[in-house]
Amino acid sequence: MSNLRSPLSQAKGLGSAKEGTTxxxxxxxxxxSMIPLLLWFGFGLAAMPVNHATLIATIQxxxxxxxxxxxxxxxxxxxxxxxQVIIEDYVSTKSTRLVSIILVxxxxxxLGVIGVISVLKIALGV
Amino acid sequence: xxxxxxxxLSPHLQIYRLPFAALLSITHRATGVILSLAAxxxxxxxxxxxxxxxxxxxxxxxxxxxxxQIFLIGVTLSLYIHLCNGIRHxxxxxxxxxxxxxxxxxxxxxxxxxxxxxxxxxLTALNVG
Numbered sequence: 292m293s294n295l296r297s298p299l300s301q302a303k304g305l306g307s308a309k310e311g312t313t314x315x316x317x318x319x320x321x322x323x324s325m326i327p328l329l330l331w332f333g334f335g336l337a338a339m340p341v342n343h344a345t346l347i348a349t350i351q352x353x354x355x356x357x358x359x360x361x362x363x364x365x366x367x368x369x370x371x372x373x374x375q376v377i378i379e380d381y382v383s384t385k386s387t388r389l390v391s392i393i394l395v396x397x398x399x400x401x402l403g404v405i406g407v408i409s410v411l412k413i414a415l416g417v
Numbered sequence: 418x419x420x421x422x423x424x425x426l427s428p429h430l431q432i433y434r435l436p437f438a439a440l441l442s443i444t445h446r447a448t449g450v451i452l453s454l455a456a457x458x459x460x461x462x463x464x465x466x467x468x469x470x471x472x473x474x475x476x477x478x479x480x481x482x483x484x485x486q487i488f489l490i491g492v493t494l495s496l497y498i499h500l501c502n503g504i505r506h507x508x509x510x511x512x513x514x515x516x517x518x519x520x521x522x523x524x525x526x527x528x529x530x531x532x533x534x535x536x537x538x539x540l541t542a543l544n545v546g
Binding site: 330339367402405408413 | 446449450452453456457459460463464466467470473474477480481493496497500503504506507510534537538539541542545
């Protein structure tokens with residue numbers, strides 16, 4: 292059956308999307324923070340022998356501890372935001388979409404926490 | 418949606434040769450997914466390193482093998498493509514660089530910069546040994 296209501300009248304009264312520009316802004320701000328962090332991480336990792344003892348000693352340096360923790364938090368926040376957009380664009384079934392987004396969000400949070408705790412464990416030598 | 422059946426369709430993806438800018442656009446998403454998986458691996462390696470030297474070695478054996486190195490070069494290239502194209506997106510968000518010629522040129526710059534950064538990173542790594 293054809294719908295005689297105009298698109299505008301259908302949208303009226305539904306209220307706002309309730310989110311505004313939060314998602315957009317946080318995606319950009321995490322991206323901005325990761326420009327220097329990733330260049331430091333990429334070249335820093337490359338310039339380091341990759342044996343266990345050197346890795347532990349490097350991570351225990353306070354500046355590296357802080358840098359890594361910030362990088363891990365920004366990475367998984369950014370990944371969650373980005374993967375959410377990809378799911379929203381390509382998964383059209385509402386239930387599957389919602390479940391996928393929830394799973395991705397939980398997984399990103401979990402991995403971020405494991406990453407931060409691992410760095411702290413190494414840094415504190417426990 | 419009240420679509421009429423005989424309206425013209427835009428060329429379908431499979432028979433339409435994507436312009437380079439569009440190819441880079443989908444590459445940005447693809448590299449984003451690859452990097453999410455790489456971040457998962459990074460956390461696994463970090464957790465292993467935090468556990469003990471043997472757990473860490475079980476990852477390092479694979480990552481330093483020939484297939485591990487090829488995989489890591491791929492991840493490095495993905496990282497720098499996503500990083501450079503992300504900077505391009507940030508310029509767009511600021512309202513800069515929308516002209517067709519500018520956008521086409523910045524797309525090429527992204528690829529060139531990503532390749533240079535990848536080579537720089539791996540030359541550094543090879544010098545350290």
